[in-house]
Amino acid sequence: MMLMTGAVITFLVGAVSAVPHAAIKRQVSQLRDHYDFVVAGGGTSGLTVADRLSEAFPDKTVLVVEYGDIEYAPGIFDPPLAVWGGVGASASYFIVQSLPLPDVKNKTAFVLAGKVVGGSSAINGMFFDRPSRHDLDAWASVASPQLDSSQNRWGWSGLYPFFKKSVTFTAPPAAVAQTYGYTWDTSVYSGSTPIYSSFPPFLWADHHLVRNAWADMDVPKLQECAGGNKAGLCWIPISQHPVTARRSHAGLGHYAAVNATRSNYDLIVKHQVTRVIYPNGSQSGPPMVELRSLANNQLFNITASAEVIISAGAFHTPTILQRSGIGRAALLSTAGISITVDLPGVGSNFQDHSGPGISWAYTKPGNFSPLPSSMSDPAFVADAVAGFGETPARGPYTLANSNSAIFVPLGNMSANSQTIISRIKGIVADGSAASYLPADYRDDATMVAGYNKQLAMIAKLLSDPRVPSMESTFATGTSVRAVHLHPLSRGTVRLNLTDTLQQPIVNYGTGSNPIDFDIYLAHLKYLRAMVNTTTLRKYGAVEVSPGNSTQTDAALLEYIKDQLVLSFMHPCCTAAMLPRQHGGVVGTDLKVHGAAGLRVVDMSVLPFLPSSHLSSVAYAVGEKAADLIIQDWS
Ligand SMILES: Cc1cc2nc3c(=O)[nH]c(=O)nc-3n(C[C@H](O)[C@H](O)[C@H](O)COP(=O)(O)OP(=O)(O)OC[C@H]3O[C@@H](n4cnc5c(N)ncnc54)[C@H](O)[C@@H]3O)c2cc1C
Ligand SMILES: *[C@@H]1O[C@H](CO)[C@@H](O)[C@H](O)[C@H]1NC(C)=O
Ligand SMILES: *[C@@H]1O[C@H](CO)[C@@H](O)[C@H](O)[C@H]1NC(C)=O
Ligand SMILES: *[C@@H]1O[C@H](CO)[C@@H](O)[C@H](O)[C@H]1NC(C)=O
Ligand SMILES: *[C@@H]1O[C@H](CO)[C@@H](O)[C@H](O)[C@H]1NC(C)=O
Ligand SMILES: *[C@@H]1O[C@H](CO)[C@@H](O)[C@H](O)[C@H]1NC(C)=O
Ligand SMILES: *[C@@H]1O[C@H](CO)[C@@H](O)[C@H](O)[C@H]1NC(C)=O
Ligand SMILES: *[C@@H]1O[C@H](CO)[C@@H](O)[C@H](O)[C@H]1NC(C)=O
Numbered sequence: 273m274m275l276m277t278g279a280v281i282t283f284l285v286g287a288v289s290a291v292p293h294a295a296i297k298r299q300v301s302q303l304r305d306h307y308d309f310v311v312a313g314g315g316t317s318g319l320t321v322a323d324r325l326s327e328a329f330p331d332k333t334v335l336v337v338e339y340g341d342i343e344y345a346p347g348i349f350d351p352p353l354a355v356w357g358g359v360g361a362s363a364s365y366f367i368v369q370s371l372p373l374p375d376v377k378n379k380t381a382f383v384l385a386g387k388v389v390g391g392s393s394a395i396n397g398m399f400f401d402r403p404s405r406h407d408l409d410a411w412a413s414v415a416s417p418q419l420d421s422s423q424n425r426w427g428w429s430g431l432y433p434f435f436k437k438s439v440t441f442t443a444p445p446a447a448v449a450q451t452y453g454y455t456w457d458t459s460v461y462s463g464s465t466p467i468y469s470s471f472p473p474f475l476w477a478d479h480h481l482v483r484n485a486w487a488d489m490d491v492p493k494l495q496e497c498a499g500g501n502k503a504g505l506c507w508i509p510i511s512q513h514p515v516t517a518r519r520s521h522a523g524l525g526h527y528a529a530v531n532a533t534r535s536n537y538d539l540i541v542k543h544q545v546t547r548v549i550y551p552n553g554s555q556s557g558p559p560m561v562e563l564r565s566l567a568n569n570q571l572f573n574i575t576a577s578a579e580v581i582i583s584a585g586a587f588h589t590p591t592i593l594q595r596s597g598i599g600r601a602a603l604l605s606t607a608g609i610s611i612t613v614d615l616p617g618v619g620s621n622f623q624d625h626s627g628p629g630i631s632w633a634y635t636k637p638g639n640f641s642p643l644p645s646s647m648s649d650p651a652f653v654a655d656a657v658a659g660f661g662e663t664p665a666r667g668p669y670t671l672a673n674s675n676s677a678i679f680v681p682l683g684n685m686s687a688n689s690q691t692i693i694s695r696i697k698g699i700v701a702d703g704s705a706a707s708y709l710p711a712d713y714r715d716d717a718t719m720v721a722g723y724n725k726q727l728a729m730i731a732k733l734l735s736d737p738r739v740p741s742m743e744s745t746f747a748t749g750t751s752v753r754a755v756h757l758h759p760l761s762r763g764t765v766r767l768n769l770t771d772t773l774q775q776p777i778v779n780y781g782t783g784s785n786p787i788d789f790d791i792y793l794a795h796l797k798y799l800r801a802m803v804n805t806t807t808l809r810k811y812g813a814v815e816v817s818p819g820n821s822t823q824t825d826a827a828l829l830e831y832i833k834d835q836l837v838l839s840f841m842h843p844c845c846t847a848a849m850l851p852r853q854h855g856g857v858v859g860t861d862l863k864v865h866g867a868a869g870l871r872v873v874d875m876s877v878l879p880f881l882p883s884s885h886l887s888s889v890a891y892a893v894g895e896k897a898a899d900l901i902i903q904d905w906s
């Protein structure tokens with residue numbers, strides 16, 4: 273069957289090979305009659321898959337449909353705006369605002385998501401760490417309860433080769449390494465993919481204060497944190513070119529670097545994938561892909577002969593599925609959408625990293641220069657801009673945001689950790705966990721079963737002295753935040769029924785599981801202790817926020833609710849890789865349960881968040897997915 277399809281495809285490609293291919297497509301009239309593979313979303317994972325498929329199968333055609341443009345508009349993390357320029361609108365991202373959050377004083381989460389060729393990798397903070405091996409082993413165990421030994425394993429051993437393959441790491445020049453004390457281990461990298469990972473030739477002059485304060489608190493300094501073990505103090509590479517310090521992203525590494533020689537790889541921009549269509553039923557795939565031109569609203573159907581891959585990111589992948597009739601039947605019927613597959617996990621199980629922070633002031637400041645405050649000096653900024661334009665680049669813009677962090681297990685932060693873990697196990701055991709799920713799916717037995725599995729697994733992770741519960745990044749010295757790495761609360765991404773093609777309605781769910789507040793509190797108390805380390809005392813550090821008059825747990829919880837950062841921009845898990853009876857949307861092969869010829873490949877497929885930022889994960893998941901698809905079609 274597969275072989276026959278292949279033969280037919282080869283013939284058809286031959287028939288249309290006169291069409292010029294390397295250039296970006298802006299109109300459907302510039303496309304082929306049909307494609308073997310259609311990828312919905314030209315972001316971090318999607319372009320990784322498209323690059324690998326078009327490389328592996330010169331005789332098969334690949335189309336990527338991207339909502340945004342190839343023309344890149346700088347975002348908040350790009351010079352000269354960078355972190356100092358504030359948050360403005362940019363053509364390169366969607367701005368997503370959540371519903372008010374009743375558990376955190378009705379605050380709304382403010383989140384960005386890439387809307388450009390390269391997706392979120394083209395606008396992100398460029399912090400390029402990897403998860404802990406234990407996170408991935410935990411995914412494998414919930415995604416594949418029978419722990420099959422097939423190629424589909426998503427544990428550390430199944431994914432690590434793809435983390436390695438997905439990037440090219442370049443060690444810093446010896447002088448830079450010596451100046452800052454950088455350490456690394458090249459054996460955790462082996463790729464030659466043009467997605468770059470490197471250390472910056474610049475740090476703020478007080479960088480060592482926070483680093484030494486953590487060392488005072490006995491956080492062990494690790495030589496390398498990308499090899500699976502990251503409980504400690506880490507140097508983190510940045511996703512940028514080692515010489516020019518320019519952002520490295522999927523649009524460059526997985527499209528622009530290969531399009532000239534890849535005549536079977538087409539990319540159309542400024543088109544929205546509205547839905548997939550199964551005219552002959554969901555068992556008869558692949559589906560057709562319906563596109564909407566953003567220029568004139570016209571709709572088109574594209575035929576895929578091999579597979580359709582949805583890679584629109586954790587906010588938009590569930591909108592495509594829901595518009596296609598793949599989602600919770602009860603919700604879709606209300607919207608008048610006919611049901612293709614009843615899958616309550618679509619747009620459910622939403623998660624993001626969040627966390628509170630502290631700040632302090634120095635009463636006996638050191639004479640450090642430069643500091644971020646130097647960016648208010650026009651002469652300093654002019655030199656920073658000039659330095660960023662030199663080859664090799666130098667100066668503050670080469671640092672992105674940060675290249676350092678600690679990752680600390682719960683047991684290291686709180687004498688209370690066993691109580692917290694027991695509470696998590698308790699709500700699983702007594703059946704009350706479901707009551708904390710979003711109202712529109714807490715009555716679904718499969719979703720509840722999956723949530724209980726996740727909570728049991730997270731309790732296990734939090735009990736493990738090798739698994740981080742909190743991350744705190746730093747680049748300079750007067751504030752730190754505690755990122756809660758394994759949140760228990762869950763939210764939703766649902767269609768806006770007034771206009772299903774516009775932005776979805778996002779319920780962040782932050783704090784809806786009250787045990788998350790116990791964890792925020794444990795993390796916050798740990799952060800506060802670092803203000804009183806030998807290193808910071810030397811400079812007369814005094815806590816400014818929450819301030820030393822805030823001492824009771826009740827007062828600290830109020831503080832947390834007041835100033836919690838609701839999103840570190842890691843939305844995920846809205847089409848989770850879990851068995852269908854546990855509320856899953858895709859299997860370990862990333863195929864959508866019950867829908868033929870359709871996979872999801874992006875951060876929607878994570879069952880729960882790992883101990884890391886997500887861009888490295890998006891690349892590795894893309895690489896692993898491509899490997900699975902290539903094996904199926906070889
Ligand atoms: C502001 C910000 C800062 C971040 N900072 C970091 C960081 O420092 N380090 C880190 O590792 N991670 C960071 N992340 C997270 C990381 O970049 C993302 O998790 C990851 O890139 C997501 O990859 P993805 O493939 O799931 O989706 P994306 O890369 O977002 O790709 C989705 C693509 O689909 C397109 N699309 C959406 N809907 C449609 C549709 N209907 N039709 C066609 N196309 C569509 C979008 O335009 C986009 O290009 C950050 C994210 C953001 C937004
Ligand atoms: C490949 O894509 C890049 C980036 O958009 C573009 O500048 C270039 O012209 C394309 N190559 C060809 C041969 O069209
Ligand atoms: C949050 O909003 C709801 C609904 O509008 C309201 O009932 C509630 O009092 C608000 N809570 C706070 C803390 O403002
Ligand atoms: C956690 O505590 C253990 C035991 O004291 C110690 O060996 C380890 O280095 C600590 N880890 C971190 C990240 O603080
Ligand atoms: C549906 O079936 C018809 C008739 O057999 C066929 O021509 C068509 O290609 C099928 N479409 C899809 C998307 O499977
Ligand atoms: C796409 O296909 C569907 C199902 O066959 C059909 O109803 C719809 O009219 C088609 N759309 C276009 C623009 O041709
Ligand atoms: C839904 O869409 C309508 C129309 O665009 C808009 O007015 C409304 O605010 C949206 N609802 C939400 C909750 O975002
Ligand atoms: C700070 O640490 C010192 C020395 O360990 C200790 O004596 C003091 O009580 C601490 N102060 C605060 C406010 O915790």
Ligand SMILES: *[C@@H]1O[C@H](CO)[C@@H](O)[C@H](O)[C@H]1NC(C)=O
Pocket residue numbers: 814815820821
């Ligand atoms: C508490 O804060 C005040 C003002 O910031 C400071 O003067 C005082 O020394 C602090 N006390 C302790 C015990 O740190």
